[in-house]
Amino acid sequence: MPSGRVHNLINLAAYAALAAGALAASRHDLIGVTPAQALTFTLGFMAxxxxxxxxxxxxxxxxxSKRRWGVLGFVWVPYGRxxxxxxxxxxxxxxxxxxxxYVAALLGLVAGLVRAAFPAWPWPALPEPVGLKFAAPLLLxxxxxxxxxxxxxxVHPDHGVRHSLRKLRRR
Ligand SMILES: [Zn+2]
Structure with a gap:
């Protein structure tokens, strides 16, 4: 199984190849990628x-990847368990x-705690749900x-299915 560093190198190489391909394709008007879409895609990919x-x-x-969270790395310990x-x-x-x-639950927990600690603070309303235009390239x-x-x-795409089938069969 590749180490974290090898995974990072594979992903970065794939990203470079994809970026070069996308650039060439958009030069020939085969695809249209806006700078904002390219940026959000990159953000999602790197995260x-x-x-x-x-x-x-x-x-x-x-x-x-836990080390990259720095002092916040400990928040991933329960996920690992x-x-x-x-x-x-x-x-x-x-x-x-x-x-x-998991990240959404953590953020919700922190927001809830902060709000409970400072109820008198004039908190802004919850942010509007992000538009599909932003979310789609990010998720991709x-x-x-x-x-x-x-x-x-x-790992094969049917890993989850086979995993749970095996569990069912064992019962
Ligand atoms: Zn892995």
Whole structure:
């Protein structure tokens, strides 16, 4: 199984190839990518590569993507306990979602605590839900970074299905 550093190199090489391809294709008017779309795609891809790697399921120990969170690395320890290595965390559709949901739950928890601690503060209303134009390239970049990790790990797209079937059969 590749190490964190090898995963990062694979992802960066794939990103470079993709960027070169997209640039060439848009020069020939084959595709139209706005700078904003390219930026949000890059944001999602890099966050998925460096901060939200599937190997966070190992973060009860030492793992590259946990180290990149710096002093905040400890927030991933419960995630590491919750998810067995290369289990649900390494599935193609649900796996990446578990990490997004985990971050959302953490942010919600922090926001709730801060609001409870300073109730008199004039908090601004919750931000508007982000538009699809922003979310689509962001999610695409994120998911692509995750899938590259899974391909490098040798995990097949039906991993989740087979995993749960095996569990069912064992019952
Ligand atoms: Zn992995």
């Amino acid at each position: 998925g590569t460096f901060l939200l790697s599937p190997d966070l399921d190992l973060s009860e120990g030492r793992v590259d 919750l998810f067995s290595h290369r289990g649900l965390s390494h599935t193609w559709l649900l796996g990446p979602l578990t990490r997004l949901a 970049g994120y998911y692509l970074s995750q899938w590259l990790h899974l391909i490098a790990d040798g």
